[in-house]
Amino acid sequence: MTSLPVVNQPPHRCGALLDHVGRRLRLRSESVLAPLGLRPRHLIALTVLRDQGGSSQQHLAKTLEMDGTNVVGLLNDLEAEKLIERRRSPVDRRRHVVELTDVGAKLLAKAEFALAAVEDEVFRALSDDQRETLYTLLQQVTSRTGTEACMEGVASEPC
Amino acid sequence: MTSLPVVNQPPHRCGALLDHVGRRLRLRSESVLAPLGLRPRHLIALTVLRDQGGSSQQHLAKTLEMDGTNVVGLLNDLEAEKLIERRRSPVDRRRHVVELTDVGAKLLAKAEFALAAVEDEVFRALSDDQRETLYTLLQQVTSRTGTEACMEGVASEPC
DNA sequence: TAGATCGTTTGTGTAAGACAAACCATTAAT
DNA sequence: ATTAATGGTTTGTCTTACACAAACGATCTA
Numbered sequence: 001m002t003s004l005p006v007v008n009q010p011p012h013r014c015g016a017l018l019d020h021v022g023r024r025l026r027l028r029s030e031s032v033l034a035p036l037g038l039r040p041r042h043l044i045a046l047t048v049l050r051d052q053g054g055s056s057q058q059h060l061a062k063t064l065e066m067d068g069t070n071v072v073g074l075l076n077d078l079e080a081e082k083l084i085e086r087r088r089s090p091v092d093r094r095r096h097v098v099e100l101t102d103v104g105a106k107l108l109a110k111a112e113f114a115l116a117a118v119e120d121e122v123f124r125a126l127s128d129d130q131r132e133t134l135y136t137l138l139q140q141v142t143s144r145t146g147t148e149a150c151m152e153g154v155a156s157e158p159c
Numbered sequence: 160m161t162s163l164p165v166v167n168q169p170p171h172r173c174g175a176l177l178d179h180v181g182r183r184l185r186l187r188s189e190s191v192l193a194p195l196g197l198r199p200r201h202l203i204a205l206t207v208l209r210d211q212g213g214s215s216q217q218h219l220a221k222t223l224e225m226d227g228t229n230v231v232g233l234l235n236d237l238e239a240e241k242l243i244e245r246r247r248s249p250v251d252r253r254r255h256v257v258e259l260t261d262v263g264a265k266l267l268a269k270a271e272f273a274l275a276a277v278e279d280e281v282f283r284a285l286s287d288d289q290r291e292t293l294y295t296l297l298q299q300v301t302s303r304t305g306t307e308a309c310m311e312g313v314a315s316e317p318c
Numbered sequence: 319t320a321g322a323t324c325g326t327t328t329g330t331g332t333a334a335g336a337c338a339a340a341c342c343a344t345t346a347a348t
Numbered sequence: 349a350t351t352a353a354t355g356g357t358t359t360g361t362c363t364t365a366c367a368c369a370a371a372c373g374a375t376c377t378a
Contacts, residue, residue, distance in 0.1 A: 011275075011278075011287060011290055011291060011294075012290075012291065012294040013271040013274050013275070013278055013294075014278070014290070014293055014294040014297050015184045015185075015188055015199075015202070015274055015277070015278060016199070016202045016203045016205075016206040017206065017294065017297040017298060017301060018177065018180065018181050018184060018297055019181050019184070019185060019199055019202075019203050020203050020206070020207070020223070020301055021177065021297055021300050021301060022177050022178050022181035023203075023223075023224060024224055025174045025177060025178070026174075026178060027224055029174055039364095040174075040175070040178055041365080043174070043175045043178075044175045044178050044179050044182075046175075047175040047176065047179070048179070056324080056325095057324075057325065058323095058324065058325085064179070064182075065182060065183055065186055066366080066367090067366070067367055067368070068324085068325080068326095069325095069326080069327085069328095069366095069367085069368080069369095070365080070366060070367075071325095072325070072326060072327080076326095086325095092323090092324080092375080092376070093324095093374080093375060093376085094323065094324040094325070094374065094375045094376065095323095095324060095325080095375095096324080096325065112172040115172050115174055116170075116172070118174070119170075119172055119173070119174060122300065123300060125299050125300055125302065126296065126299060126300060128170055130296055130299070131170055131171075131173070132170060132171065133292065133296065134173055134293070134296050134297075135170075135171040135172075135173040135176065137285065137289055137292065137293050137296075138173050138176040138177055138180055138293075139176060140284050140285060140289070141180050141281065141282055141284055141285060142176060142179055142180060143284065198333095198334095200334080215355080215356095216355075216356065217354095217355065217356085225335075225336095226335070226336055226337070227355085227356080227357095228335095228336090228337080228338095228356095228357080228358085228359095229334080229335060229336080230356095231356070231357060231358080232358095235357095245356095248355095251344080251345070251354090251355080252343080252344060252345085252355095253343065253344045253345070253354065253355045253356070254344095254354095254355060254356080255355080255356070
């Protein structure tokens, strides 16, 4: 099963394509998000927090692939709006466990709702099924890959 | 077939997800592309030019959703490396028809080859089939949508 | 007690990119 | 023929996202 010689074309690279679509999406999102006091960057963070549950800031920095110092600023924004909470980890009180608040979850939902029109426009060429497929694929990409996933010491999750 | 009442969940928004994956991809791509004298932005432009054929700069600006003046700079970079050519349109000599050169096409191919490792890492969670599906979906998104597509006056294409 | 680690603050530098103004060459309108 | 509009170019300014470094307090570990 490892190699069916039938179709053997080299896999296409979708980096540039993804970048391109991302840009189109981001540009439009900005104006939609602005009235909510959010920027695309904030939305990514909120989404990650919702999907992966609370995590330490270090972990978050790794996930977002951002410099730690800049994550601080990002979280400061979000915390100022009560969208997230930083709690000291009981396990290691140096750590902050960052979690989405109810307000944050609601605003995130609201933002996503507001983005419907944007996505409709950008993904006009895709059917609903295709959009769902795209979503699933992207989520699969971002979901922790088993290895490398745990060991962050957040504990309370069995791995 | 238009509505099976079985699953009726609201469609997911993949903007943030896409942004996130895009970032991860871009970060790694930068270091791979640097030795080739390219930046992610350049790769997008080259990709668009290959996929859509030559276009006027205005058209290109619209496709890339970039400000015209910045497109000039981008193309200047690429032209300096002989990756693209600006030819005056015979139809309207104010226009530049921008096209990929052989050198450009080759470098693009080389870059994509070099990016294999990057995509392997980022898309580790996806099977080859899934990657291909992702590619197809993204391409479908970026491919001109029929309406709005033509009317650019590039002519030589029947629409 | 000493050293490492997490988060934070501040400050610096680079790059993307938006935007405006002025310009030339060309085309279209009158 | 004159005028106005358009495609491209140049220059210059401004904002923002980041990366990166340095220093600090609190906390954990040895």
